[in-house]
Amino acid sequence: MFAIFVVTCIVAYLGYRLQSLTFLGAILTVLTGTLIGLSFGWFGLYLLGVFFSTSSLASKYRSRDKEGVDDIVEKTGARDAIQVLANGGVGILCALGYLLTENFVYVYMYIVSIAAATSDTWGSEFGVLSKNKPRFMFTFKRVEPGTSGAVSTFGTFMSIIGAFVIVISSILFVQMDVALLLMLWGIGLSGSVIDTLLGATLQRKFRCTVCGKLTEKKVHHQVSTTYVxxxxxxxxxAVNFISIFGATLICFFVLG
Ligand SMILES: [Zn+2]
Structure with missing residues (x-):
């Protein structure tokens, strides 16, 4: 138990030093990691580590080519406490569920929650590097890279791979046959689908009154943006949390 806490602290500290986490984000990472480790043991921490390391690398990968996207997405740079909770909060709920009930479905739900978070992060971090601009859901019009609710072929491909990496990484600790593996992969991916659907419909969007760009930011060019x-x-x-929660809920009903 103490070893799990120490390892979590080291990872959070490194994340903070490498500017992948803000200070509060690092504190929340320690709490999240310790609770998940307490419930799922080293497996829980290991899977969180696969998500955390690959997502941080994905964010840093060709970061200069993503500067245009900074105008559009709500938050850039180091992940803050809310972002840690948005991605890891459902994992915490699964950990609590397993601690209280010892029902193995919570282990599957945990895998799904991390697969969904990874799938979404890989999809957006790699997707914005796509050579072709993404197409908006429903209208199929090409929009600026980084726009929520829009998908590119490359981003979709990477989100499929991201979910797969998490599920395949799990088999070191969790026994599963091919059918279960495919099921967890598919349910994990459903998180990205929910994310895109919400991004295209209910997620708030603003427009900058200075440059006219459509954005998720409340302030752009130091001026408040207008609601669109x-x-x-x-x-x-919130969209991230809801989509991960949705995928995990599907897992509960399918495998529970
Ligand atoms: Zn602007």
């Missing part, structure tokens, strides 16, 4: 569409309470973090 979506539910005002529904920002990117």
């Amino acid at each position: 569409s979506g539910w005002r309470l529904l920002g990117n973090d």
Whole structure:
């Protein structure tokens, strides 16, 4: 138990030093990691580590080529505490569920929650590097890279791979046959689908009054942006949480 806490602290510290996490983000990572480790043991921490390391690398990968996207997405740079909760909060719920009930479905749900988080992160971090601009859901019009609710072929491909990496990494600790592996992979991917659907419909969008760009930011060019569409309470973090929660809920009903 103490070893799990120490390892989590080291990872959070490195994340902070490498500017993948803000200070509060690092604190939240320690709490998340310790709780998940307490419930799922080293497996829980290991899977969190695969998500954390690959997602941080994905963010850093060709970061200069992503500068244009910074105008559009709500948050860039180091992940803050809310972002850690948006991605790891459902994992915490699964850990609590397993601690309280010892029902193995919570282990599967945990795998799905991390697969969904990874799939979404890989999809957006790699997708914005696509040579072709993404197409918006429903209208199929090409929009600026980074726009929520839009997909590119490359981004979709990478989100499929991201979910797969998590499920295949799990087989070191969790026994599963091919059918179960495919099921967890598919359910994990459903998180990205929910994310894109919400991004295209209910997620709040603003427009900069200075440069005219459509953005998720409340302030652009130091001026408050104007509201365009979506539910005002529904920002990117809330959408992430809901989509991971949705995928995990599907897992509960399918495998529970
Ligand atoms: Zn602007």
